[in-house]
Amino acid sequence: MSGDTDDITVIVETSALTQRFGSTVALDALDVQMRPGVTGLVGANGAGKTTLLHALLGLRTPTLGSARVLGLDPLSQGATLRAKVGFAPERDVLPDEMRAVDFVRHLAQVRGLPSSEARTRASDSLWLVGLGEERTRTLGTMSTGQRQRVKLAQAIASDPQLVLLDEPTSGLDPTQRSEILTLIGEISNEHSVSVVLSSHLLAEVERVCDHVVALDAGRLVASGPLAELVGDGEGVTLELVDVAEPAGSVDLVENTLRGAGVEVQRLGTTLRLGGGDRDELCDRARDAVAEAGARIRRLETRRRTLADLFEATSA
């Protein structure tokens, strides 16, 4: 694959991108930038991920705002753009009667490859995703995992600079999920193709993505390099024993810590502490517990995760 995105610093940019469906606002004045590499587009079901991917492909005219992908306008330059972008939709759109190799070749031709090149590339792509031996099987005889791989193969077959993958691990078990994520990471690294991967599974995105764009109800809640979003967020988890005596000891610990300037998120008897050095947070936690006469069940340091980020932004 000869992707040449190295000289492009922004592969996707949207400006006040808005998509309404009746009274539903699927994208709400979205300003976002994506850079080369693997970007995780995350958010709960209904957050607007699919709507954004469709807008980037020029499949629907937005209500307001605009997008640029690889420097092109998806609406006025849609045909040129779609020759440079591979797409794997979330829905299972594979025709059961067709052989995998014919399906992939057909879509490569639709994206502009001459027939002989499309045939070679279809075969190469199916080998790349681990379906070389199965390439002449009909799609209807394939397992869910194999069908997801065929979707990936067709997305990369036309030698794109960018591939948009909508929930590529949907329907897979944990082992299959892990395998396809590894494959996506390898394809991006070894073939210099940028990937935008939508998912509602935050741990999945953390495993494979360099960058994250997080949506909630059509709005941007976070965006940036994964390392920046989760890396510097070491904190401390303090779980207290739920004792009747002294009454309100968890409240007391919480209030003491807050009073000392510690950031506290409380879930029952568990307090997540942040906003300071790890050792200092542990010391403050022990002091507050001793002062309240409470008892510690667990006191441990932790790395911030994308799940924490979502909790913090929706608090």
Ligand code: ATP
């Ligand atoms: P999922 O992972 O469940 O597909 P998503 O993040 O991809 O979620 P979207 O499919 O983009 O979310 O949907 C965003 C919102 O827009 C949802 O409330 C959805 O019901 C609504 N929506 C999307 N497409 C349409 C449509 N064609 N007509 C009406 N409403 C739509």
